[in-house]
Amino acid sequence: MDGPGLRFFTPAEVSVHNTEADLWLSFLGRVVDLSPLMEQHRGDVLLLPIMEVAGRDISSWFDPETEDVLRFVDPVSCCLRYFTPRGRFVHVPPAGPRSDWVCDGGTPWWRDKRYQVGRLSSKTRWIRVVNTLTSQETLLQVCSEETLEQILQRYLIHNAHARSYTWKHAGAALDMSRTLADNHVPDDDHTLTQLRLDRDRFTPALLLHFNDDLTNG
Template sequence: MAMTENFKCNKCTCQLPYFLPCEVSLHNTTKDCWVSYRGSVYDLTELCNLRKGHQGIELIIAYAGKDISHWSYDNAKEHVAFGESINSTVNNRPSWLDDKYMRGNLTKNARPCRIINVLTGTEAVILICEEDTVARIQERFLGFNAHGTSYTWKFEGLPIDTNCTLTENGIVDERERFLEAGLPDDTYIPAILCYYNDDLTEQ
């Protein structure tokens, strides 16, 4: 599985969830403030509450739900003008990059996933993270089908390993190839077929 580039952290980034940029963008208020920075996602809501009214917090709030990778720093000196309380460092990093605020990783590739319910004939195209395992994609799909875990997922007639990503299952993202050929990037989206197991899973 691809790993995001970020600072050394006590948390194992491979165990943290991956987020789409559009998911981070939903957290865009003072009461729910997330940002992404160099491939990592941080929840700065607590910091905004603790430092309410302090110099620099307004800038963080202004970028709530956005990527702030351009706020790079060198030797713990911010290129962005923060107040002293915000600019204080922890383990040679700004306090707003403290490990306790990290919630996960920002995907390196948001890709579409086409899922077809063989039983009902319905289908949906959802946006997923390249790094998502199929098990995680099944969790995302529960919003469309509460019994999503009661299905066996297959691609081209073969069962899919739910512990692996789509790419690791041989379902690659070919959008760049289509664009290079002068075709729309959604010319073809591989279809995953879902077969109902009839195990009476409760909603």
């Protein structure tokens, strides 16, 4: 899932996928859609720990170095076991020998790239998109890793002709192939928090100037 087409998601976007039929999770910066896994193992009690955390980040379940489920030494058996305080879940082997457990169950879901739909943003931020033609103002939560072109994609639901505008900040036209930071659009969240100022009052504005041509809409 790496490359220029990589999609980033905010925690809020992941959180809405919180049902058995539409279940997303995030962990170690990845966003996965486990809906196919839920369908494949429908009715299996081992799905319950996953269903309990639907739409949430479960990075605490994993070792960031090995990218595998955390392990511990069982004080009774002195064997290395997976650490699953919420209960054993799909693809985690049982604690001891079992006749109904298939050792070669394929790639566990947390390593299976087929479930990955994108990456979780390491830093989200709010921007105001102001249409100078209509004076319409839209507040958007975006990912700091996104290019302006990806942000434009988010904005299309508010203005289907967004490509017919020149996007500017502080009087300068923005490079749509670069991020907000690369375009020198400041992110002052940390400074504003230190100064105990309301971040909502200092949300940077991107101004859309109509190009007088709707053919690109």
